[in-house]
Every structure is written in C-alpha cells, then in structure tokens.
Amino acid sequence: MPEFIAPGATIGIIGGDIGAYQLARSASHIGMRVAVMAETADAVALKAADIRIVGTDRAAYARLQSVCSVITFSDEKIVDADMLDDMFSARQLPSGTDILSMTQDRYLEKVFLEDLNLNVLPYGQVVTSDDIDKVVATVGFPGILKPIQKGIGADQQLLIESDVDVWRARGLLQKRPYIYEAWLKKPRELAVTCVKTPDGLQVFPVVENQHDHHVLTATIAPAQIEDDAFMEILRIAEKVAGRIDYTGVFAIEFFYTAEGGLYVKRLSPGPRLGGDVLRGITNTTQYALHMRAIAGWPIPTIPVKGEAVLLPLQRRQMEAVATQIQIKPDWQWQFFPAGEDPVGELIVPGPLKHAFSSLAATEVFNIQ
Structure with missing residues (x-):
C-alpha cells in the first residue's frame, strides 16, 4: 500500500510531454515539490518543475532517486523498467513496474490480454522475414505490421493487403521483432x-x-x-x-x-x-x-x-x-x-x- 506522502515532499515524474506537465501542475496543487526527468532541455514538462533533470541515462535516474519521495511516469515508452527496479525502492514506486512489461511490448500485451480471455484482434509474431508468410497465412489480409516495441513511430508500420505487400515488407524489415495484427477498416x-x-x-x-x-x-x-x-x-x-x-x-x-x-x-x-x-x-x-x-x-x-x-x-x-x-x-x-x-x-x-x-x-x- 502506498505510504502517505505529506505536502512539502518531492514527487518525481519521468516524461517531458503535456501529460507530464499536467501531472506536475497537479502535484504542485496538493503542496508537493516536483522533479521532472525529460529527454531534452526544451521539454514542456520542465516548465512546471522545481527540479529539472535532463537525460535518461543512469546518472539521471540516480539524481531522480536521490531527491524524490515517490516517482511516476507520464510516458511508458521512455521509461527503463529495469533501471527502476534496480535503483528505486518499492516505497518510491507505488505504481510498480509490473504494468510496463505489458505496455512496452505489443506481443506481451496481447499475451496478457489473451490470458484473461479477453477479445483481441488476431495476431502473430514476426522475428525474421521468413516468418511473414506463416503469420499472414494464419491472420489473413488485411493486417498491420508493427514493431513489437512501442514508441517506434507510426512511420515504421506497414499495412499489408496482398501478397505484393508481403513481398515488399520483407525488404523493409529491420533487425527488430514485429507483430502482425489483423486490421479493421474504420472501427x-x-x-x-x-x-x-x-x-x-x-x-x-x-x-x-x-x-x-x-x-x-x-x-x-x-x-x-x-x-x-x-x-x-x-x-x-x-x-x-x-x-x-x-x-x-x-x-x-x-x-x-x-x-x-x-x-x-x-x-x-x-x-x-x-x-x-x-x-x-x-x-x-x-x-x-x-x-x-x-x-x-x-x-x-x-x-x-x-x-x-x-x-x-x-x-x-x-x-x-x-x-x-x-x-x-x-x-x-x-x-x-x-x-x-x-x-x-x-x-x-x-x-x-x-x-x-x-x-x-x-x-x-x-x-x-
């Protein structure tokens, strides 16, 4: 159970986006000091911070750990869950890192949801270019080929509607795992x-x-x-x-x-x-x-x-x-x-x- 944190303590926020900015403002409204750790010095969330930390390396995490009673994150795509587990106490991590294992990896997220017997679109994992034919044969057309790691831009996703697209996808695949998921038209x-x-x-x-x-x-x-x-x-x-x-x-x-x-x-x-x-x-x-x-x-x-x-x-x-x-x-x-x-x-x-x-x-x- 999260320990009660009284006004005057410092809450840390990982993320530099508008969501982090609004979290920082809300922390201030309940009397907390705010430390924001963002990737770049021009991140908007830093404008609402009492303590500004730029970078996402181990030194940045160490600085955050040293000044904060608890921390949270606004953007799971840039959070290093292993670093959090290694450097922060359970008291400092009331949200834990359990959820990150699902939300940072599209494949593990699908597995988690299926384990709960929830309805997800048909999907398959693509590790090498040779896997595409097998997965497409199982899932069918049309489908979306996406990097398994979230946070990689939408420009790295490919709509697959025919065998021609499958052939083209083989040449575009980079050295990373993908997930192929059935695609719905305008749901x-x-x-x-x-x-x-x-x-x-x-x-x-x-x-x-x-x-x-x-x-x-x-x-x-x-x-x-x-x-x-x-x-x-x-x-x-x-x-x-x-x-x-x-x-x-x-x-x-x-x-x-x-x-x-x-x-x-x-x-x-x-x-x-x-x-x-x-x-x-x-x-x-x-x-x-x-x-x-x-x-x-x-x-x-x-x-x-x-x-x-x-x-x-x-x-x-x-x-x-x-x-x-x-x-x-x-x-x-x-x-x-x-x-x-x-x-x-x-x-x-x-x-x-x-x-x-x-x-x-x-x-x-x-x-x-």
Whole structure:
C-alpha cells in the first residue's frame, strides 16, 4: 500500500510531454515539490518543475532517486523498467513496474490480454522475414505490421493487403521483432479511464476517441454505444485491474465495429490525453486523481454528471480560437506553454447534440 506522502515532499515524474506537465501542475496543487526527468532541455514538462533533470541515462535516474519521495511516469515508452527496479525502492514506486512489461511490448500485451480471455484482434509474431508468410497465412489480409516495441513511430508500420505487400515488407524489415495484427477498416475507438488504489477501483464513463493519422482530434463523453458493450467494458476494466499490481490512473482502449464486435486495443498506465474530458463531466481531473493515488491520499467517490466533447487545439487553429473565446462563454479553454501541438484543449459541455451542432457551426471545429 502506498505510504502517505505529506505536502512539502518531492514527487518525481519521468516524461517531458503535456501529460507530464499536467501531472506536475497537479502535484504542485496538493503542496508537493516536483522533479521532472525529460529527454531534452526544451521539454514542456520542465516548465512546471522545481527540479529539472535532463537525460535518461543512469546518472539521471540516480539524481531522480536521490531527491524524490515517490516517482511516476507520464510516458511508458521512455521509461527503463529495469533501471527502476534496480535503483528505486518499492516505497518510491507505488505504481510498480509490473504494468510496463505489458505496455512496452505489443506481443506481451496481447499475451496478457489473451490470458484473461479477453477479445483481441488476431495476431502473430514476426522475428525474421521468413516468418511473414506463416503469420499472414494464419491472420489473413488485411493486417498491420508493427514493431513489437512501442514508441517506434507510426512511420515504421506497414499495412499489408496482398501478397505484393508481403513481398515488399520483407525488404523493409529491420533487425527488430514485429507483430502482425489483423486490421479493421474504420472501427470506432473507445476508451475507459480508471483509478486503482489498494482501497478499490473507480471506473469512469466510456468515451469515444477520434483520430486523424494517429493524432487525437476529439473525445466524446459518454460514448454512444449499446448497453451490452458498456457492461462488457466495465467487466474488462475490473478484470484487468484485478490482475495488475498497480496504483494510479490507467486507461484501456478498444476497437468497436458496426456489427457490435469489441476488441481490446491496448492498456496504458497513467493519464492519456482523451481522459482530459473528465474535467468537463466531473469535479476533478485524471492528473489530480493519479497524484492522490501515488501519494497515498484517499480517493473520494467522484460524481459524474452531464456530457462533454474534448478537442485538442492545434497552432493552426489559434485565430479561430480567439474568435470563439469571445462568443462562447460556456466553452472551457485550457492552454499549455509554447511547444509542440496540442497547444491547449477545448471542452464543450453537453448535451452532446447541442455540442455537436455548436462545433459544426464554427466550420473549424467539428466531429467526424
């Protein structure tokens, strides 16, 4: 059980992205000092840190270990789980590293989900170019060939639709393991945010995420789905939470087909961008909940009310943003320090039908 951490202690955050920035702000709000360890000196999260550590080598981890009561991470792709296990005490790692073994490796994640008898898309492991034919014969067309290691860009993924693509893939394979997974054409993407502590689990409303070339463009809360799909997602959340040794916020993402097929897409430790929609339908944020959990503070029962749409804001939209700020008093705006997109977030309160029509009327912000 996480040890209670009183205000004035230092919480460490591994990651330099907007998620780490928002975690750092939430830690400050409960009276903590914040140490952020990021890959580069221009990382946005460092702007919210009291102690700034640049680098991800052993020396950087040692510095983080020496100044922090507890640590967490915003981006599992850059975390070295072996380094954490080697250098940090269990007291300093309330979230543990158990979850990283699944979320950093696509193949192990699939195995974990299958061991729980959860529905995943057909897949196979590709270690050498000779494996492709065997795996494709089993999984079929179309499929996506992805590096097993997460964090490698989407440009390293290849859609396989025919034998010609298989032949082409052999020439593109690098010396790393891959996973070949069945591909669905335009499924809906759902997600659920959960917070787990030794005292129990809270599961928040199922949301629908919309993406454009792997970039989140909108989150709709709650997702408009059938009751049986909703109940199955709750069952899956409880089953996953019961198996992982973890404290804090985590998310589970799903594919949902027009025929009602539900497939677990991935498991993610820590807050995810789409989970920011909770700010529009609850009295808290996923970052505040995560910080309370890892600091050993009790988690209240969070009331959920209303509906909302979240839109990450891009720099190219800022002229339109300035106009809408002046004429939409009910819209909720949040902006981040200058840096990469997104530059901020917009939450439009429901009812959803009204939110959709208001967004469409701008001709800039829209829902697919």
